[in-house]
Each structure stands twice: as C-alpha cells, then as structure tokens.
Amino acid sequence: MTEPAAPYPLLSVRNLSKHYPLRSWWGGTASVFKAVHDVSFDIRPNETLGLVGESGSGKSTVGRAVTMLNPPTSGHVVFQGADLARLTAREMRGMRRHIQMVFQDPYSALNPRMSAGAYVLEPLLLHAADRSRAELREEVAGLFERVGLDPRFAGRYPHQFSGGQRQRICIARAIALKPRFIVADEPIAALDVSIQAQVVNLLQDLQDELGLSYLFISHDLRMVRYLCHRVAVLWRGGIVELADSETLYRDPRHPYTRRLLAAVPVPDPAAERRRISTIGLAEPAPQGAGHVLTEVAPGHWVAQNADG
C-alpha cells in the first residue's frame, strides 16, 4: 500500500455544522440540536480517512453533509476546488458522479424490484446515455467482475443474493461512474465476520486500481486501524482527535479516544482477560472537552480543554 502521493487535498471540509431546530409545541423554535458542530478535515487523493465515534456522535451526519445528501447548515465542503454548497442544482448533478456513497444495509439500499444488472446500469444511463447498448452491457459485466460477482447473475434480484454479494452490487454501482471519492457509512457492519474481510479487501483493491479516496465511517475500531491512513474521532458532534492511524492507536491523547480504544475487545484470551480486569464499571465520560483542535505533533490534532 502506497502512501498518498499528493499533499493537496481532494476534499476539504471546513467548519461544517449541521443543526436541527427543535420546535416547541406551539411551533416556534425552542432550541437547536447541534448534531455536528464546527468539523474540519481534509481527505487527500488516494487516501482513506476513518471517522469513528459512538452512536449519536454525528458520524453519519458528517457523511451525508459532505455528499450534500443532507446539506450542512453552515461551513464549506470544497471538492476539487469547488464549494459544493454554492453549486447550482445543475452543477451539483455533474459533480455527483465523482462523489458516491455506500451504506450499511445493502438490502434496503437496493430496489427489490430491480435486477442487480439494472441497478448497476442506472447511473451509466443517466451520465453516459450516448453509448450503445452493447457497450453499456459490457461495461456492467466488467463492473460485476471487478467487484467479484459473476456477470451471469446480472439478471437476478436482490433477494437472490447473500448479504456480502448485495454489498458488492452496491459497490459496483458506486464505482460505475469512476468516482474520485466514496463515503462508506458502516459498509461492513451488517456482514458476517468472514464476509467483512472479503469486502474490506475489495475496497482496498479498488482504491489501488482506481485511485479512490474514502471517508470510512465505522464503529469497528479494529477494521478502521487496518483500513485507514488517518483517523478522526468524533464525540458529541465534534472532532476530538485526528492523526495518522498508527499514531492515534499507539499514542491517543484525548481522554475520549483513550476510553474508546481501551474498550475494544482483543481476540486473544490472555490479553483480553487482562484488559477487562482493568476496566472500571460505569467510568464517567470525559467532561467539558472543547472542540478546538491543537496540533500536538506534526499531523496529530487534539481538542484541548479550556483549562489545557
């Protein structure tokens, strides 16, 4: 695996916030729920950035905001020099082919009445309608092979595939338009352990071959360390730590990151028994951490408390 070559980012997220107004019963805005607040990060070409955090931390909200599926309340999402929030609908449609998403549950992402082949073909029809039917058919067959599916299965429907195969179909559709960037939101969480490794290897191969960048959203801290070049830790809607993954896992600085990493079970009985015997019950969550990031070492950013 090569390190990202280009130092300039493919995607720059700056001060991204997503707030939801909470209405009171007579209709006025009672208060604002800050799902994500003031999040900034870059993703470089050919890089995988991991976004980890627990349920409610805002992981998926960030993923949907950077793809404009659910645009941010404020902040900038700059992709290849264009601020996505300022694009017209027409410009955004052109941009969409470069930015794709893969979701947790492939079964609900698929259309039960559409064959796998038609599902993969759909984006090609929208963006490359001038091509002949034979060309398109060949392209779909190539995509099936690329994700490890037999092209003869193109006529089958979602219920005829296993969970891992369905996720491969979703990935085939996501790469159909040769995107530069894919947001993968818990893409392996619904899959069995032995199938997870197949899909992770596929994502890595596609990155090498197509020069993709990923935002890999996951609660699986083991797989994140394996797959991601850099990792951002999200807590209560803000990034509390961001570093290359070796550094983050070896030398976590923020108390929340430490707490999160300490909770990951280790598939080694002696080590795991040692680990859980040191975990306290109902340890309080870290308090009062601000979300202002300070660079404590080159490339290692940590949110500092007001009191340092």
Added chain:
Amino acid sequence: MSAPGTTKLLEVRDLAVAFETRGGMIHAVNGVSYALETGETLGIVGESGSGKSVHVLAMLGLIPKPPGRIARGEVVFQGRDLLALPDKALRKVRGGEIGFVFQDPMSSLNPAMTVAAQIVEPLRIHLGLAGAAARRRARELLDLVRIPDAGSRLDQYPHEFSGGQRQRVMIAIAIACKPKLLIADEATTALDVTIQAEIIALVRELKREIGMAIIWITHDLGVVAGIADTVQVMYAGRILERGPVDDIFSDPRSAYTLGLLRSLPDLGVRDVRRLRLQPIEGTPPDMRLPPAGDPFAPRNRYATPRCFLEAPPLSQAPGAAPGHLVAAWYDLPGQLARERPTP
C-alpha cells in the same frame, strides 16, 4: 472468577431444529450435543445461519411452532428434559432458573410498562414476592446492575433509559430470580463499544456474586476471548469445534475457526495495512439442502474427499488439550506445518 464445578447443569443431546417454509424445509440445527457445568461460561461463536441462536430459542421453547419444529433431541436441565415439559412447567423454568438477554433491549422490554413492573413480574411469578418486598428487591436489582439513583428510576418507562441502561434493566430482569443459567444472545452487539465493555464487566461481576453458569452467544471473537471458559464454534447448524478458550485461540483444529481468526486484522504488528486480510472465500451453505458431508468443506482448502461425503463426528482432537473437540476428517496442524516453508 469461580472455577467451573464438576456437575452437569445442562446437557443438550442430538438437538435438531427445522423450519417449514414455502421454499422448503430449512434444517437450522443438525444434531447438536454438548454439556455445561455449574458455574461455567460457554462462549458460542458463529455467523448468521450457524444455528447458534435458534438452538437456544428451541431450548427455551421460544421458536414458533409451526413453522418451527424440533426434529429430535433432548435438553436436560437439572435432570429434566425441557423439551418434554408442558408449557406451564417450562414457563416456570424460563425467567426463573434460566434467565435470558437478547440483542435488542427495546423490543424485549414492554414500552407501556414501568421498569419496576417489569422487574417485579418474574419475582411474583417465580418467587411469589409482592408489594413492598417485591419493590424493594427490584430496587436492589437496579442497584446491582449499577443504574445510578435506582430508587427514583423504578417508575420510569423504557424510553427514558439509554440503550446501555435498557440492557442493564434486561439483565436485572434476567437475574431477578438468581438463575442457575444466564443465556445472552448477542447481548452487547447493538451497543457502543464502551457500553459493551461495561456490560461485560458487569456480567463477570454478577457471575462471581451469583455463581451462575452463562451461555454467551456472539459473533465477536474478542468478546468471547475475555468472557468464556469454554468456546464452541458453530457452523451450518453443527458444532465444528469446542474446547478451553486458550486452546481454541492458540491451537485451533477446525479450518473454520482458523479462518475466523485469520480474517481479523492482526493489530499486534506494526504497519498493519501492509498485510492483506485473509477472508474465508465463498458463502455458507443453503440450509434447505444441508450438505451430506462436512458443511464447511466447500470453503475449506484443506478438505479431503471424505469431507464432502461424510459428516465428521465431534471428537477429541489428537494431541490437543483434554476436552478440545473437533469435527474434522483433515489434520489441520499437519496441513499448516506442511505449508510453512522449510528453512
């Protein structure tokens, strides 16, 4: 941790469960036999379709019949065959001597009943407690599962608790009658990793305090590594391997167990990204047509011709620790030694 006793608390003998569906008969559990000792923690590992959950549901009389059907077998708990008990007698065991916790606490709890009412229910049914005594015990139980300020939370409803707290309430209900056996089916799977760590620490402490045996069902080898005395690996409705936890991890004898262990990223090495994950290729068999031989054979590079024809029995693995059983015709350590390059 209390050392496992020597008396058999539970004995499952040749259990087979099938489901009649429009697409044909699904053979979910195909002859599962094992024993659990008093105070022992058994970790059952397997993927979806392995039969790990179905077999405990069948044991507790919780599979809908039809379409479900117990094709054969016995489940002897403290000398009585649970499968032969009338419904009423089985209900006395369930929630009394056997407590259980499932994956999703929100769908297991009744949203329209206060937490106190739900904890008191088993106390009333199984122990005959009522009124102030039952309420006092319910409060003690919430304290025991470390819900802060238990007294004021008794009269709240499930939606007023967080996901981790709901699972604590489920555990409080499960252990209310001091069960001899606690069955937890993917009990921490839906929880955040920090909450999972707290629940596991809690269960380990409760086990010490109450002395119950535990069947902990999960797909997560890391969780099993920390909690289990014995590990049982299930695949396609059968047990492929079973043994003391340290031996299963250090000396796996089933190619499936080895495959599961190898498909996890090895975080012990520096620069883990350079190593490629080794997935188990292929997919599990269609349980409408369970294979005649070893069900893992089609995905197993070490399979011998015999593996495809005849199902291997679960028996002592040669040269392994006593009680380390494997169902395999092939010799995994021998195969692995042959693969290793000679220096």
